[in-house]
Amino acid sequence: MPKFFIAGTNIRGGMAIMKGRDAEHVRVLRLRPGDDVILCDGEGTDYKCHIVLADRDEVQAEVVEIVPCKAEPSVSVTLLCGLPKGNEKTEYIIQKGVEAGASEICFFHSTYCVAKADEPEKKLERWQRIAEEAAKQSGRGIIPSVFWTGELADVFNVVLKKDLGLFMYEAGERESLNSVLESSRSIRSAAIVTGPEGGFAPFEADLARAVGMHVCSMGERILRCETAPIVALSALMYTTGNLS
Amino acid sequence: MPKFFIAGTNIRGGMAIMKGRDAEHVRVLRLRPGDDVILCDGEGTDYKCHIVLADRDEVQAEVVEIVPCKAEPSVSVTLLCGLPKGNEKTEYIIQKGVEAGASEICFFHSTYCVAKADEPEKKLERWQRIAEEAAKQSGRGIIPSVFWTGELADVFNVVLKKDLGLFMYEAGERESLNSVLESSRSIRSAAIVTGPEGGFAPFEADLARAVGMHVCSMGERILRCETAPIVALSALMYTTGNLS
Numbered sequence: 301m302p303k304f305f306i307a308g309t310n311i312r313g314g315m316a317i318m319k320g321r322d323a324e325h326v327r328v329l330r331l332r333p334g335d336d337v338i339l340c341d342g343e344g345t346d347y348k349c350h351i352v353l354a355d356r357d358e359v360q361a362e363v364v365e366i367v368p369c370k371a372e373p374s375v376s377v378t379l380l381c382g383l384p385k386g387n388e389k390t391e392y393i394i395q396k397g398v399e400a401g402a403s404e405i406c407f408f409h410s411t412y413c414v415a416k417a418d419e420p421e422k423k424l425e426r427w428q429r430i431a432e433e434a435a436k437q438s439g440r441g442i443i444p445s446v447f448w449t450g451e452l453a454d455v456f457n458v459v460l461k462k463d464l465g466l467f468m469y470e471a472g473e474r475e476s477l478n479s480v481l482e483s484s485r486s487i488r489s490a491a492i493v494t495g496p497e498g499g500f501a502p503f504e505a506d507l508a509r510a511v512g513m514h515v516c517s518m519g520e521r522i523l524r525c526e527t528a529p530i531v532a533l534s535a536l537m538y539t540t541g542n543l544s
Numbered sequence: 545m546p547k548f549f550i551a552g553t554n555i556r557g558g559m560a561i562m563k564g565r566d567a568e569h570v571r572v573l574r575l576r577p578g579d580d581v582i583l584c585d586g587e588g589t590d591y592k593c594h595i596v597l598a599d600r601d602e603v604q605a606e607v608v609e610i611v612p613c614k615a616e617p618s619v620s621v622t623l624l625c626g627l628p629k630g631n632e633k634t635e636y637i638i639q640k641g642v643e644a645g646a647s648e649i650c651f652f653h654s655t656y657c658v659a660k661a662d663e664p665e666k667k668l669e670r671w672q673r674i675a676e677e678a679a680k681q682s683g684r685g686i687i688p689s690v691f692w693t694g695e696l697a698d699v700f701n702v703v704l705k706k707d708l709g710l711f712m713y714e715a716g717e718r719e720s721l722n723s724v725l726e727s728s729r730s731i732r733s734a735a736i737v738t739g740p741e742g743g744f745a746p747f748e749a750d751l752a753r754a755v756g757m758h759v760c761s762m763g764e765r766i767l768r769c770e771t772a773p774i775v776a777l778s779a780l781m782y783t784t785g786n787l788s
Contacts, residue, residue, distance in 0.1 A: 371764040438765045476788035518787050520615040521682045534778035543762050544720035
């Protein structure tokens with residue numbers, strides 16, 4: 301069933317009103333009166349609705365059932381990734397991260413970044429739209445936020461608020477991902493930090509250790525910067541029972 | 545250290561000889577006498593070498609150390625995926641599948657495929673090259689094979705030879721991925737079957753059950769056809785201790 305996110309205030313008295321971009325999307329999908337859609341308030345509640353009017357500018361739908369969205373994982377995961385070079389990789393992390401269950405996706409600049417971090421704020425609107433599309437498509441109950449945190453020090457400030465912090469690093473002394481995750485099955489929030497193409501500098505891994513993060517290995521295969529966050533997120537979702 | 549795959553016969557008497565495309569690749573990477581490379585025989589053995597001659601057509605390197613390639617997972621996983629519409633998704637599955645540790649990647653045609661399966665054999669050469677590039681880049685010890693199996697019945701013939709068969713399905717009665725994987729930690733081989741954009745028809749899931757596959761859910765989030773195999777593979781690699 302097609303899914304849309306709408307502001308909660310557009311549902312009143314058992315009727316949902318869709319306008320603007322959402323009404324246009326209904327038209328593109330050729331939905332007509334009689335068809336069913338799911339409207340999500342973006343806070344974890346789904347409204348199953350029956351379209352009664354589908355005009356160019358406005359769609360009206362009758363609320364048939366209100367249910368909690370089952371697709372939201374029990375753990376809120378923030379992916380924090382060194383900004384990759386090239387929009388394609390960045391957008392890939394956003395799309396696949398949202399599908400795989402991330403609640404927030406953040407990019408930052410670190411020592412070995414080859415991407416220029418000139419005005420990444422300008423890209424946020426596009427990144428957020430990709431997150432919304434992926435959330436619709438995968439049936440999420442929220443629209444994950446995409447944001448930019450400048451430097452690695454700001455990343456650590458985000459990480460400090462979470463139950464678990466994983467810092468993926470390719471060299472040196474590291475904990476096994478399995479041993480860290482096995483003892484973290486009941487966490488409610490987590491941060492996964494992955495590097496840009498060039499990985500992290502040793503002092504960056506030392507900093508991560510200093511703020512209490514688990515510096516982890518994902519085995520001997522070298523994962524691309526856009527693959528590592530999705531593989532790590534999948535393992536975390538699996539181990540916390542959110543892939544079943 | 546840059547990695548290349550070469551036929552085992554090109555290493556003789558402590559010297560490795562690279563020609564053709566590999567010699568060209570050495571030139572593109574601007575490697576010179578004195579630089580080190582890893583040459584892999586594609587059967588799990590790495591030869592650490594020191595370049596002594598780098599001509600346009602031939603590169604000679606002295607073998608310094610012979611070591612088993614640590615990047616090969618303990619379980620040989622075959623990904624079998626309904627052919628997606630669009631080369632991008634197909635190539636994405638190959639690249640990310642190889643990075644994440646798949647040993648074979650196979651595409652097939654099933655009821656809900658929207659992609660036309662006209663002469664997919666013609667694409668095999670390109671697909672295999674993508675697998676080789678990904679194997680080099682991620683430091684694999686083998687070049688995973690990419691193949692085409694026609695129909696779903698042929699897929700089941702591949703699956704029957706494996707220790708574990710997972711069939712990812714979006715509806716109906718399914719086992720939890722966690723419960724299946726928890727009891728499969730010591731498997732040596734596995735097959736993961738995922739559908740095309742439209743998923744599988746109910747009778748296809750029934751067939752999978754009939755041949756003894758585990759028909760599994762990956763939770764309530766709807767994964768794209770190119771995302772599902774990577775997420776499932778990551779969970780399998782994690783649970784068999786191949787992500788640490």
